[in-house]
Every structure is written in structure tokens, then in C-alpha cells.
Amino acid sequence: MLQVDLKENRIYIGGRFTVGVQRTLRIPDDGRVYPLPPGLGLFPVHRVEDYVGRVPTLWTEHGGYFISLYQREALWMGFSGASWKPNAVKIGVGNVNAVSGRPWDQELHDHPQDYLVCPQQPWLDGINAGDGFIRQFIAMPLGSGYTIEGQITGAEKFGGIQILAFEPKQGRFPDLPPPRDAAEPTAMYSPTAGPPQNEMGLAVGGKIKQKIYPDPYGIPTWDAENYGLALIYIVNSEQYTRLTGRKPPLTPISAQTYIERGFPWFDLYDESEGDVARPEELIGVKSVEEIDSEKGVSRGQQDGKSVPDSLVKKIRPTDSRER
DSSP states (O other), X not given: OOOEEEETTEEEETTTEEEEEEXXXXXXXXXXXXXXXXXXOBOOOEEGGGGTTTSOHHHHHHOOEEEEOOTTOEEEEEEEOBTTBOEEEEEEESXXXXXXXXXXXXXXXXXTBOOEEETTSOEEOEEEOSTTXXXXXXXXXXXXXXXXXXXXXXXXXXXXXXXXXXXXXXXXXXXXXXXXXXOOOOOOOOOOSOOOTTEXXXXXXXXXXXXXXXXXXXGGGEEEEEEEEEEEEEEOHHHHHHHHSSOOOOOOOXXXXXHHTTOOEEEEOOXXXXXXXXXXXXXXXXXXXHHHHHHTOOSOOOOOOOOOXXXXXXXXXXXXXXX
């Protein structure tokens, strides 16, 4: 099992792979495909073990970390690793695989591919939608009926994010970095009780231009017995303050305001890369706005506005997306 640790709000799995959860703009769900929104700073991440006696007992039993999001706030995950020795990484949202839409497990599958290869895949902003785009991750309360988990499984009892990173098999890549190259990863999550009050899961929002890249090495490359698991619970602002005694960061400005102020968006140089097809399991997942419409809920639909080409900055996977 790979060691899992937390340093400066980034989770380390093993000796090279890290993940940070970024605050970002919520993209309007208006049919447009938007460029990559910026990172507005890492969410504060807290160890469950530092809050024993305050956090739910279930968290204490399984360990992990927690972050706070406002209802309907968006996020994206940024990955870093070593190009000379990559990792295979599975991402779960409420124990549903974000790439394949299938139930969460700790095995790698390639028919269809249900994992990312990092650092080849630098970011993940939402669930796999195929055709060169994803549907943005949006926080919603468990029990609301909006989450990916609820729509696919018919129940909302896990929530949060699950990250499972695998090492390559011995001899597939160098054991030491080449000169001038120099990035860390623990238990399966299978509780059966209902979610604690105020816990959040992830739903989907608008479309963002982003591919999920096929594995260029093949599934025999990865060591199924050498992995680390990080669990990230999501709480709302009220529970976060109750647990930590701190106020969460203010929610970001709207995408329209961001455009009007002339701030940058991003587009990745990845024309030569393929894209993992959208699985049938994720085709029927409805967005927050679509469910609002079915429920007759009016919350003031986000205003859509095309992003001018002059605000879209072309970047490489190694570049920063922070504003």
C-alpha cells in the first residue's frame, strides 16, 4: 500500500503523484462548450484524524480528508506526477467511477477504460461526456436527488470523492528520475450507513472542452497490488464552520462577471491526443439545471455568454491554470 499524506492542501499518494482540488467558476449549462475555467486557489483540506470527536464516526473508521463547498459550487482536480514514472488513477464520485460510470471498485479495467494516466492527464473538471468535453462537477447535498451517485445507483449514501492511484510494475519505467527531473497516496471505502447530515456529493453542470486520454501504455503496465487510496468528504459551509471553527472561502464570482472583467480562460495543446468515449452509464445523467426544470424550481438560470477568443490562453499540460 502506498503512503498517503497531506501537505499544503495537496494530497500525496506514493512518492510522486499528488492531487489538489481547485476552486473555480461554475460554467453555465446553456448548451455551449466552454474553455477550461481558471483555478481560483486550492480548497483548504483537513485530515479527518485531526477532528476526531467532531466528525462523523464513519469518517473516523475509514480515515481521509474533508473540504467545504457551497451548494452549487464547482471544482476541478489537478494532478501532478513524474513523466518518467507515471501512475494510473481512478476517480470516484459517490462510489461511481467518473470515467466509466460503473460502480466503484479497486481494480483497473480497460473495456471500457475506467482510469486516467497521470501526469499525461493534468486535470479532471467533470464526468466523462466523450466528444472532447466533460460535464462540470457541481456540489449538491446528499438526499437531494441531484448527484451523479443518486441518478446512477438510486441512492445517496457515500458522497465525496475517492482517488485510487496505482504504481507501474517493476521494470516498466526507471526507478530513478533522469538528470534534472524530479512529485505521494490508502483503504477501500464501503460503508453501508446513510450519509451524515450536511454532507455533499457531486452533480453535473455545463460542458467544458476537455478530453479524457486513452492509456498509451496498456493495462498490463500497472501493478494492481501496489496502490493508495485517498477519501475526500465534502461538507457544506455550516458543517465546515462547526467542525473547524473557521469560515470557508467565499464562493467565486459568476462566469459572466469573469468574462466581463477580461480574465483568462484556457485551452490545452492536445490535438494529437485521443479521447475515451462516453460510456452508456453516464449518458442519462442530468444536470442540476435540467433537474431544476423538471422540479419546477426557479433559481435564476445562469446567464450564458460566449468566451471571446482573446481571453482564451493556449497552454501545455505542465502550465498552471491558476488565474
